[in-house]
Structure formats: C-alpha cells, structure tokens
Amino acid sequence: MHEGTAKEVVRGHEMSGVVEKVGPGVRSWGAGDRVAVEPLVSCNACQACLEGRRQLCPALSIMGVHQDGGFSRALVVPEYALLRLPDSVSDRSGALVEPVAVAVHALRRAGLFSSPQRGGRVLIAGLGSVGLMLVAVSAFLGLRSVSVVGRHAYQREAAQKIAQHYNMHLRPFQSISSAAIEEKADIAFEAIGGKSSVLNDIIAGCIKPGGKIVCLGVFEPGKVHVDPLDLLVKSITLIGSNCYDHYEEPSDFEVAMKVVQAEGSFLEEVFVTHVV
Ligand SMILES: [Zn+2]
Known part of the structure; x- marks a missing residue:
C-alpha cells in the first residue's frame, strides 16, 4: 500500500x-x-x-x-x-506494464536506459517488487552485472531467478553493510523507503565519489535526513524518480509495453505470486 x-x-x-x-x-x-x-x-x-x-x-x-x-x-x-x-499480451501481463514502467523511468533517470553497460558498477538496494523489477528490466535492456541487497532469502532467490533467465551476473547481499565491503557502485538505486537508513548507508559506504543515487523508495515524511555536506564532498548526485512519464519518446509506458510483450510470461512467473 x-x-x-x-x-x-x-x-x-x-x-x-x-x-x-x-x-x-x-x-x-x-x-x-x-x-x-x-x-x-x-x-x-x-x-x-x-x-x-x-x-x-x-x-x-x-x-x-x-x-x-x-x-x-x-x-x-x-x-x-x-x-x-497487443493480442499477444495476457490480461495478467497487462497489469505488469505499470511496475515495469516505474523501472524504465528509474533507469532513464539514472542514464542507464540506452547503454546500461556504460554505467559502471550498479547496486540495487531493496528487493521488493520495485527492486526486483529494476533487476528484471535492467537485465532485459542489457545490463550484465549487478549487486543487490535483499533482506529475505526469497527475495534474493527471485533476483537469482531473474539473473539466470538473462544470464546476468548477480552479487546478492543480505544487508547493506555486507554490500559495502565490495567495490563501490557508480550508480545505486534505493528501493526501500519507509524509515530505512539504507540511503545514508549507501552514501557513507557503497557509492563511489562522483556516483549517482536514484531514489525510488517511498519514505515516511520527516524520518530520513541526508547531510548535504556528504553529497558535496563526494560529489554525489541524488536523483528522485517518481512514477513514469511521457517526457521522452517513446513514453515509459510504451517502452514498458514492449518489455511486457517480449517477457510477459516470465515476468508473470516471478511477479504474480497470488491470484484472488
Ligand atoms: Zn497538471
């Protein structure tokens, strides 16, 4: 919700x-x-x-x-x-166009859309539906390697399933502190929100100087504060990514429809967990 x-x-x-x-x-x-x-x-x-x-x-x-x-x-x-x-897209896959569009927009905001491999090392923190969709769409677009942080084993397993499907190299971590041990990221996605301190953990230990952090997590108002001095000293770019839009052609939704047209049945396997 x-x-x-x-x-x-x-x-x-x-x-x-x-x-x-x-x-x-x-x-x-x-x-x-x-x-x-x-x-x-x-x-x-x-x-x-x-x-x-x-x-x-x-x-x-x-x-x-x-x-x-x-x-x-x-x-x-x-x-x-x-x-x-399109006729080839099921009703169920049709409902996945929206979350795919969220990921498409975030990848565009990160500058990873047209050439995902040029972005350097990528970290996706949070493997709820948004984080997992980022893994799936970035892999679909050609990203070959990604680090992910997911608290629960089933989340990391889902990310692994996506990585295997696209033959992408996945480095899964259970916590942001364990992810901080490896080489820092050029681009990180925060897909947790709430009251999570992970955004500050990324700034402190997971992002290279000059790197970009894309914020997709929906935070509770007033709960998380970032020190702008950290951003200045490390020359970090903090990017908000809200929903999707029609600012670029094709629109995020149109791109998402193409992704779903190509990959709908696989995405259903991963993302449709319950049917009411
Ligand atoms: Zn208006």
Whole structure:
C-alpha cells in the first residue's frame, strides 16, 4: 500500500482491462478494446502536464491511491490513460506494464536506459517488487552485472531467478553493510523507503565519489535526513524518480509495453505470486 493512500478508496494502481463503453468525443477507443491503464489523473493544463510529466502535476490523483483503482468492478478513466494491449499480451501481463514502467523511468533517470553497460558498477538496494523489477528490466535492456541487497532469502532467490533467465551476473547481499565491503557502485538505486537508513548507508559506504543515487523508495515524511555536506564532498548526485512519464519518446509506458510483450510470461512467473 502506498504511503498516504486514502482509506476509503478501492485499491489497485496496476491495471489492465477491457473498454466497456466510451464517453462522448472519444474516437480512438471502442467497446471490447483491451487496454493497460496508466493510473495518473492530472489537470492537463499546467506546465508539467503539457511537458508530459503528469506525475509532477500539482493536481495529481493516482487511481488506487487517491481515487478508486483496479479492484473496482468498473472504472471510469480518462482517454489519455489508456494504452492498447497487443493480442499477444495476457490480461495478467497487462497489469505488469505499470511496475515495469516505474523501472524504465528509474533507469532513464539514472542514464542507464540506452547503454546500461556504460554505467559502471550498479547496486540495487531493496528487493521488493520495485527492486526486483529494476533487476528484471535492467537485465532485459542489457545490463550484465549487478549487486543487490535483499533482506529475505526469497527475495534474493527471485533476483537469482531473474539473473539466470538473462544470464546476468548477480552479487546478492543480505544487508547493506555486507554490500559495502565490495567495490563501490557508480550508480545505486534505493528501493526501500519507509524509515530505512539504507540511503545514508549507501552514501557513507557503497557509492563511489562522483556516483549517482536514484531514489525510488517511498519514505515516511520527516524520518530520513541526508547531510548535504556528504553529497558535496563526494560529489554525489541524488536523483528522485517518481512514477513514469511521457517526457521522452517513446513514453515509459510504451517502452514498458514492449518489455511486457517480449517477457510477459516470465515476468508473470516471478511477479504474480497470488491470484484472488
Ligand atoms: Zn497538471
């Protein structure tokens, strides 16, 4: 559950579905169309929206977080939220487009998207669904080696399964302190959030001077503080990565759809653990 999720909303921000009917003026979609849904609802008028960065809109409302989401029996969504599901992509895989897009966006923010091998040593801290998706998408894009930190054995096993599938070299660690012993990373992803001190542990012991840290973890407000002097002295770049956007072509969701089209059944094996 996202921090700040409104209590009364129907959850589910990772969605696929079938168009039942369309509102007046909608020309591109019709009943029966299979779609993935980008759950960001925004004003469509501010600078951020006009640039294709809905996630930065001051009026942003996320389906499944701030308003009803994918566990609803039916949902009214704006036309711009839809992306066509190819016939080869199952409904279940369609629901994975959203988390894949989160990873695509983070890899773009890190500068790893077009040439992942040029980024140097990569560390992914946190192997929840976001961290594991980062492992999967970076491997799909061609990253050949990665260090990961996952507290639980089943998380590290899932990362290993992904690494084997892509023939990627994986260095798994149970804690950030054990990861700090090896060669420091050029790029690190923080995918834990909450009250975790791992961001500061990365700054203190896991990142090379001049390195980049991409923050994807959703932190509790006011719980974790970073000393800017550490960033200055080590010339570390701290990068926030929020959701996904349409700032670059193709959009993060469009890239994610291609990933799912190619790898949907494998991703289902790893990421779909329960069916209700
Ligand atoms: Zn806006």
